[in-house]
Amino acid sequence: MKLRFKVTLAALALTIGACATSPTGRNQVLLFSESQLAEMGDQAFTGMKEELKISNKAVQNSYVECVANAITAQVPNTVFSGQWEVVVFDDEQVNAFALPGGKIGVYTGLLAVAENQHQLAAVIGHEVGHVIAEHGNERMSQSTLINVGSQAMGQILAANEVPQSGPIMAAIGLGVQVGVQLPFSRTHESEADIIGLQLMAQSGFDPRQSVNLWENMDAASNGERPIELLSTHPAPQTRIEDLQANMSSAYASYQSAPYRPNCR
Numbered sequence: 325m326k327l328r329f330k331v332t333l334a335a336l337a338l339t340i341g342a343c344a345t346s347p348t349g350r351n352q353v354l355l356f357s358e359s360q361l362a363e364m365g366d367q368a369f370t371g372m373k374e375e376l377k378i379s380n381k382a383v384q385n386s387y388v389e390c391v392a393n394a395i396t397a398q399v400p401n402t403v404f405s406g407q408w409e410v411v412v413f414d415d416e417q418v419n420a421f422a423l424p425g426g427k428i429g430v431y432t433g434l435l436a437v438a439e440n441q442h443q444l445a446a447v448i449g450h451e452v453g454h455v456i457a458e459h460g461n462e463r464m465s466q467s468t469l470i471n472v473g474s475q476a477m478g479q480i481l482a483a484n485e486v487p488q489s490g491p492i493m494a495a496i497g498l499g500v501q502v503g504v505q506l507p508f509s510r511t512h513e514s515e516a517d518i519i520g521l522q523l524m525a526q527s528g529f530d531p532r533q534s535v536n537l538w539e540n541m542d543a544a545s546n547g548e549r550p551i552e553l554l555s556t557h558p559a560p561q562t563r564i565e566d567l568q569a570n571m572s573s574a575y576a577s578y579q580s581a582p583y584r585p586n587c588r
Contacts, residue, residue, distance in 0.1 A: 346457045348515050354458055355465040361458075362404075362425030369409070369427040379412040379432055388412050388430050390587035391444045394527040395452055396428075403456050418544055422451035424460060437540050441587040442524070442533035449520030449527070456519055459512040513557050514566055521567055521574045528581040531567075531574035538563050 344352045379385060389410045396408045408426040417431040428448065438444040454460065517534075525531040542560035558566070 344458070346515060347519055348457075350511070350515065352458070352462050353465050353469070354461045355468055356461050358424070361461050365423035365425035365427050365460075369411075369423055369425075369429070372413070372429065373411060377414040379414045381412075384432070384435070385412050387441075387587050388435075388444070390585060391441050391529075392428050392430075392448050394529070394583075394585040394587070395445060395448050395523055396426075398523050398526045399452060399456060418541070420447050420451050422448070422455045424455055424458075428452070437544050438537055439540065440533065441585065442529045443537040443540070444587075445524040445527060445529035445585075446520060446531075446534035446537045449523035449529075450516045451520070452523060453516035453519030454512065457512070457515055459516065463509075463512070510558050514563070517563055517566060518570050521570055522577060525574040525578040526581055528578070528584040531571060531578055534567050535564050535571075538567070 344354045346352050392408065392410045396404075404424075404426040406426050408428055410428045410430070413429055413431050415431045416433040418433045418437050420428070420430040420434055422428045428451065430444075430448070434447060435444070438447055521531050521534055524534065538560045545560075
């Protein structure tokens with residue numbers, strides 16, 4: 325019991341002073357500094373540029389940069405105040421990402437599914453939304469705390485000579501994954517959708533096209549998705565419903581946006 329008490333104190337010490345609030349008002353625990361996350365993002369991005377083929381198509385690159393620049397112009401300086409680096413990777417993946425420290429990567433496979441600048445803006449806005457909400461920091465912080473707790477439980481079981489401690493730990497691991505980590509990831513995805521919706525609207529991209537994007541994504545998956553309970557991403561229909569529920573305010577932002585990008 326003394327060990328459990330010590331571990332509890334350690335976990336509390338980690339979280340004291342690390343509490344924050346996301347852009348949507350959700351409570352967060354962030355254990356890492358902005359500089360740490362930016363350094364990790366830079367290292368990861370450098371590694372990807374060395375390992376993956378970068379597109380050499382000037383028109384394609386300028387198109388993606390045009391959309392990304394319009395989105396990042398809306399990002400608060402408190403998140404990142406420098407020049408964002410945008411790279412198009414020549415890869416069939418239907419994906420994109422943004423990293424702390426002002427890094428954006430777009431795979432050419434996405435450009436076949438995101439049919440126009442508005443749909444591409446929905447994806448880039450979503451990915452930048454993850455950075456704004458510090459989801460990377462939150463996930464690493466969560467993993468740190470879960471590891472502390474799992475190690476403590478293993479030591480408690482061993483110290484008390486609990487029979488079948490291996491299966492018990494395996495069951496605890498599955499419970500954490502299904503009960504904590506997967507819903508947590510789905511929360512991040514839904515939150516990034518809402519942040520991205522506002523970002524694209526404020527940037528002058530039509531937020532209604534975000535719905536068309538996820539319809540395209542659903543069609544491109546050919547139904548090969550795990551059930552939502554066991555997925556880190558919400559089902560496309562859930563995302564569409566959430567986007568539509570927030571469309572009124574986003575469309576108002578779009579109508580009042582001072583600039584309409586013309587990315588081609």
